[in-house]
Amino acid sequence: MPERMRFGTDGWRGIIAEDFTFAAVRRVSQALAGELRARLAAGDDQPALVIGYDTRFASARFAAAAAEVLAAHDIHVFLCGAPAPSQVVGHAIVEQGASGGLVVTASHNPAAFSGLKVKGRTGAPASAAFVRALEGRIDALEDAGGAPPRRGLEAAEDDGNLDRIDPLPSYLARLGQLVDLEALRNAGLTVAVDAMYGAGAGILPRLFADGTTKVIEINGGVNPTFPNIRAPEPIAVNLARLGRVVQDGNASLGLAFDGDADRIGIVGRGGAYVSAQTIFALLALYLLEMRGWSGPIVKAVNATAMIDELAADFGVEVHETPVGFTAMAPVFQEHDAIIAGEESGGFAVRHHLPDRDGILSGLFLLDLLVRRNTDLAGAIAALEARVGRWSYERLDVPCRLDQCDDVLERVRAAGVKRLAGVPIVRTDDLDGVKYTLEDGSWLLVRFSGTESLLRLYAEARTPERVGELLNRGRELSGL
Numbered sequence: 001m002p003e004r005m006r007f008g009t010d011g012w013r014g015i016i017a018e019d020f021t022f023a024a025v026r027r028v029s030q031a032l033a034g035e036l037r038a039r040l041a042a043g044d045d046q047p048a049l050v051i052g053y054d055t056r057f058a059s060a061r062f063a064a065a066a067a068e069v070l071a072a073h074d075i076h077v078f079l080c081g082a083p084a085p086s087q088v089v090g091h092a093i094v095e096q097g098a099s100g101g102l103v104v105t106a107s108h109n110p111a112a113f114s115g116l117k118v119k120g121r122t123g124a125p126a127s128a129a130f131v132r133a134l135e136g137r138i139d140a141l142e143d144a145g146g147a148p149p150r151r152g153l154e155a156a157e158d159d160g161n162l163d164r165i166d167p168l169p170s171y172l173a174r175l176g177q178l179v180d181l182e183a184l185r186n187a188g189l190t191v192a193v194d195a196m197y198g199a200g201a202g203i204l205p206r207l208f209a210d211g212t213t214k215v216i217e218i219n220g221g222v223n224p225t226f227p228n229i230r231a232p233e234p235i236a237v238n239l240a241r242l243g244r245v246v247q248d249g250n251a252s253l254g255l256a257f258d259g260d261a262d263r264i265g266i267v268g269r270g271g272a273y274v275s276a277q278t279i280f281a282l283l284a285l286y287l288l289e290m291r292g293w294s295g296p297i298v299k300a301v302n303a304t305a306m307i308d309e310l311a312a313d314f315g316v317e318v319h320e321t322p323v324g325f326t327a328m329a330p331v332f333q334e335h336d337a338i339i340a341g342e343e344s345g346g347f348a349v350r351h352h353l354p355d356r357d358g359i360l361s362g363l364f365l366l367d368l369l370v371r372r373n374t375d376l377a378g379a380i381a382a383l384e385a386r387v388g389r390w391s392y393e394r395l396d397v398p399c400r401l402d403q404c405d406d407v408l409e410r411v412r413a414a415g416v417k418r419l420a421g422v423p424i425v426r427t428d429d430l431d432g433v434k435y436t437l438e439d440g441s442w443l444l445v446r447f448s449g450t451e452s453l454l455r456l457y458a459e460a461r462t463p464e465r466v467g468e469l470l471n472r473g474r475e476l477s478g479l
Helices: 022-041 059-072 086-096 128-144 153-158 168-178 181-185 203-207 240-248 276-290 306-314 325-334 358-372 376-387 401-413 463-477
Strands: 012-015 048-053 076-080 100-104 113-119 162-165 190-194 214-218 253-257 264-267 297-300 318-321 339-341 347-349 391-398 422-428 433-437 442-447 453-460
Touching (some): 022 059, 022 113, 059 076, 059 100, 059 153, 076 086, 086 100, 086 168, 128 325, 168 203, 168 358, 203 214, 214 240, 253 358, 264 276, 276 306, 276 376, 297 325, 306 376, 318 325, 325 339, 325 347, 358 376, 401 442, 401 463
Parallel strands (some): 048 076, 048 100, 076 162, 190 214, 297 318, 297 339
Antiparallel strands (some): 253 264, 339 347, 422 433
């Protein structure tokens, strides 16, 4: 392999057949088995892992390759029998009492990529300490060379060391405990769903079957090339077709899920994309006001200032973390938060998993509309009555990994005191460099944890101010 394998904010990603190979997956699996065995020696229970996979090219075969290595190391394997969203695998980990899980998925990356997500026993991403230890073992195995031992799946089944599972029914039952599915099923809504050819396909049609709510699903088949979209990422540039379906079908709204369905994107009745920052604020307000939940909110450093305003209004705390649920999940659990959210449309809620769930987030939004007896525009208007109107945009700039340190150092060394004429009141380096301005607007400069991109994020009261901040950020970066 040309570079050492490193896990970013959301697992390890690589180009299929170049970086992401059967040999690489087996090496990760052997390292994972070794780390679990080491922790068993320190007093953990007998290790067991749930293995799931998405709809990408050869994902089922990569999952089988991982299972063969783990079984050969006497790790009990619960192998999903069909593609499943990452949070469904997470729920199965908890249900089976497993030590953790492995999901073959590249989430929102383009079709050439695949990847691996490592889960802990709570269904959340494995801890940073566990991942660093895993990387060390992978490096050692790569240096040593040699092929990992393998145990055929049928032999592992015969030994009682492998079970093939369908984790979806129990997950769907759990959703029914968190939201009134019967009320949604018979609410008479029309909901357009873009499955983006991913693991979430078919789930909402199944949930709402035989009710008065109509589901129009697009891109629900399996097609690893993701035709007509750059990548299965539920952002505005990829949701033009969903917007047309919403308009043509007079739908209440459109929901889109990324490749492993743990993130969500929204299109309103007029076909316009709604920022995930607005969705985060809507969900927080829904839980605080309509569900009567009380407690802290966790937000990533790139998440909206609307959360701070809502928290102040309801008298709850806000905890800010680096981007990614590897960092967010421990804080979410430690403080028994009601919701954790990030800019990319990933949200976790109390009484469920300490990880993102795009399916549940969509159901909560529908429940909000039904309870309030309004449409999405009305719900947003009620939110703006509390926090005012905010605008947000993210700019992605291609950037080589070897430029990262120099770019961030250049931004830090600039020593700016104001941006676009407004004084800076706080500078944070929790994850990249973030400037908070006197008027509440902010600019964040950081590198993606999953792609070779410099990301610039800005939020302000007007789109014009957002544009000014992004332009200034690009100037500071020198790219």
